[in-house]
Amino acid sequence: MPILAFLFGTPLRTDEQDQQRIGALRGIPVLGLDALASAAYGPEAALTVLLAIGAGASHYIAPISAVIIVVLLAVYLSYRQTIDAYPNGGGSYTVASENLGRFPGLLAASALSLDYILNVAVAISAGVGAIVSAAPALLRYTLPLCLAILAFLTLVNLRGIRESGLVFLLPTYLFVASLGLVIIVGIARAVIARGHPAPIAPLPTPMPATVAVTGWLLMRSFASGTTAMTGVEAVSNGVPLFRPPASRTANRTLTAIIAILIALLAGIAYLCPAYGIVATAPGAAGYQSVLSQLTGAVFGHGVLYVVTMSSVVAVLCLSANTSFADFPRLGRVLALDRYLPLQFAHPGRRLVYTTGIVLLCAMAGGLLVIFDGITDRLIPLFAVGALLAFTMSQWGMVAHWRRVGGPHARRSLVLNGAGAVATSATVLVVVVTKFAEGAWITVLVIPLFMLFFLAARHSHERVDRAIAGEGTESSPLSFAGVEPPIVIVPVRRLDRVARKGLQFAISISTEVQAVLVVTDDVTADEQCARSMSASWHDLVDVPAIGAGHSPVPFVTLPSAYREFITPFLAYVRDVAAAHPDRYVAVVIPEVVERRWYDVLFASHRPAVLKAVLRARGGPRVLVVDAPWHIGDEVAGC
């Protein structure tokens, strides 16, 4: 399969798994991209809520960012405990279901699934939004661009994690370096100018204040700003990806990601009031993102501006990748617990979980198509899933340490407890303040996901119970009194396809019948078929008896309504009912087309017949598919 190999890489042997593991340097792009990219939209989202209070808004970003950083630190310390306690990957689902029980676990899994899907859609549409605001000529291609990036990400992830690490290395470090430079140079300028630096590129004029500052407004701003925290859970889910000692490598990676993220958030929070930067109205003329204003104010609109903004766009688009690394892994864990079909647990050609990747691509693609690739409509749904998953995970850890006990556990319990309280309060604030804007949709969707998981498990258990029986696994099989089946072969004429079917039928049983349904059609074929009855004895029975087999009765069935399927099915069921202790095998001779376009012209009757016999033939009817390959001769037919 050279095309498969070119697109997805050559298959990997199971024992090649260890070579696919990564260190901290690769871990930051692979598992931290989502968290770091949040710096590009979190502060902006908080400032956008404060638009209506005019130029004064920039003074509130520092305290709001401070609260977000405090919650972030609590979450960070919490997740360090989780990584130590769950070296095989401590996703919210694992932690919540092991420590809190089945339903809290599924609640965490549903919240996380929603978050992963939304993250893909939001990240890609935000990236494309930045591209098209730089090049308005591309505006009409928004959706195709989104879908192209989605297809690219899917492909890269189907190739496997190691290579995706390489693809994302450069943009991530370029983003960190250039934005870091903006912040360092910006702070240096501000210090030199004694706190009042002059922006190099002029800033847009803030809108006049139209409302007073209220506690509710600040809470809404904080709620929007918490989108800066999304993606932090990725490392604790992905511990087994790391080179051993996995927990230590994972903790170093998490520390690096959180340190960079906090530095970026704090830098932005310091520079906004220093330069007097506030948000501009999104979607309106003259819109400019906060990062764009900041970079312009520090660097002007030269080469450094272009490099910085390009890296922002790249990181936004690619931050969707974190979901591709984590969603299939969550799918595998759920599948092993039977909450998803087993395909999700099966590592594919390249040791990645193909089914999960494809499903994520389909769901995110569906969201992009439904919302035309426009970010604004998706943002209000976004933070709830991530924060709810954090919360379930922290409470799970609290239960974990209470159960484990001991002096070391007490310190961990305090850290996780602090995290749990902080994230619970945050999720409450976000749901309440954003309910009308769209958070209500997540309140509907998360239970639907839980229902699906429960239904999958129920279905699996029902099937398993039915086929396992009681103690059958270890009881000997029963072959006493098993007779050869009664074989029925539908025929229309004695061509080579039918001959092969009859030859096989006679080889497996002494009781073979040929059945012709007379459909009263006026085609030449049917006329011809009726004359078969006359020559049947000489052509079939005589050679069968001659070779030591039994004769083959030729049965004709009338069909008042010109249908083939109904009278044939009725006959098969009658035969099965008349022999309650026998199997009935229906041999269906069929031409297999070798060229794809021949399928256009072929008859679909055999496929329909097989499906009907399978679904409605009853428990003792089996279907034998006797394909005839054009060009591949079978001797004697």
Add this chain to the structure above:
Amino acid sequence: MPILAFLFGTPLRTDEQDQQRIGALRGIPVLGLDALASAAYGPEAALTVLLAIGAGASHYIAPISAVIIVVLLAVYLSYRQTIDAYPNGGGSYTVASENLGRFPGLLAASALSLDYILNVAVAISAGVGAIVSAAPALLRYTLPLCLAILAFLTLVNLRGIRESGLVFLLPTYLFVASLGLVIIVGIARAVIARGHPAPIAPLPTPMPATVAVTGWLLMRSFASGTTAMTGVEAVSNGVPLFRPPASRTANRTLTAIIAILIALLAGIAYLCPAYGIVATAPGAAGYQSVLSQLTGAVFGHGVLYVVTMSSVVAVLCLSANTSFADFPRLGRVLALDRYLPLQFAHPGRRLVYTTGIVLLCAMAGGLLVIFDGITDRLIPLFAVGALLAFTMSQWGMVAHWRRVGGPHARRSLVLNGAGAVATSATVLVVVVTKFAEGAWITVLVIPLFMLFFLAARHSHERVDRAIAGEGTESSPLSFAGVEPPIVIVPVRRLDRVARKGLQFAISISTEVQAVLVVTDDVTADEQCARSMSASWHDLVDVPAIGAGHSPVPFVTLPSAYREFITPFLAYVRDVAAAHPDRYVAVVIPEVVERRWYDVLFASHRPAVLKAVLRARGGPRVLVVDAPWHIGDEVAGC
């Protein structure tokens, strides 16, 4: 199937066919609707071309209509000959292929198919166009309205021809009666007013003349006006639909249709100059159709106006039905000649050709979706198909009479020759004058249809040759040396599904193997499966030997890439290659889900395995589908 019966009616027995035949009264709506509806758009199309010559345009409609009526009469006399000569239905395809040969026949069939498809799309979109210009609030629902009407027509036709006659009776006769009344009252008023009647409802002011009258302009006007002739061929195609004597009933129906159509065209042509009616710019503000102006001028905008215009809308929408009556019948004839798959020849539950109806619905629906239900873009393609089919048919009749010879034939030859010359000239004028506007598309599509027909025939002949062999039909079958097959059963564990598969396998052969692919997966299932190997002898071999059967070897296959299909297929092919004189039967045990939603959660591996074995297993590999129905127990499993 009560839902099927409710929607499509109870099935009809083959011997109920005669009761489905119709007389002239029902024949006019069923086969004449298309021809009669043409009166609603033909004159309008001709006048629209003359828009640019201003108020003077109305004086040219009479001579243009006269030419159209002359051609129409030639076509009518021609088709009378065809109906007499082809009492089993003289469609253009039949006449052209019997008398002119294979390619002219397929040219006629392609032209006619295109015409039928376009007629459905144009008729529905024109009807909906009239509705939405009366109720602009519905404008945004244009496409859904079109598709709803298409679905309704499809349903009615799947129920069968007799009932569709009843549905269409009322609107057709209402249309003829009300438009006839408009014309009679209009002429009476004109005579009383000595040729200068005053319109009751005021007419729109004609646009000022901007171009001079040229021969080219009049030819283009005539070409557009020929759309008034579409649909005339329907009766000659549908002769077998009529009550015996079919030819006479058909001829009476055709005469009635042509007489009504000519009366309508002539009446409109007389009244337009009398009242000074010209076309208004389509799609622009103040647009009003010619029939609407005419009815308003004669009746004013009262109840009679509403009744007349409603019947026009209804007839436009329903005129698509003629295609539904004829296209499936053409499909059947083509299928019997192997130019289409045989499904097209098979009369369904209600004695109609289901496949053709569904295909017509799909293609017309596709056109409506692509063109957003807007008539204007389709009109330029419209007349070519119909006129080309007329032409092929008339030339075919000329060849027919030349071959038949005799004094009666000479008169017929002259009539058909006149028709052939008239339609040839017309089709030439239409293609030339409308080429740039869209007739070029038909010049592309008609050969593509011909190619499809030829490909279908070629494919059928190739398959038929391959499976028929040389003289096999009448040679006795060969059963000498036919041994039971080698049977391979894939197993993962000894659940009841696998037990049933093994039981059946042992019943058909003495050489059965169970095969387990060790996929190196870490699920509990696979761990479990490996332990099977240890207990196999006690659980399977011992009872098999005890019941007088042979033991069942247990084969394990390694899979380096965690795949199931590839190593299993390779093993099956190896076994088949090692026994070139034996069949290999692969028994695939599979759980059949009884509830539709269980399919969501089920494994699709058995379906994939069956497809792969079928396509790539080679000529001696057969697949046995051993379904396990949950809840339907099989004894001993």
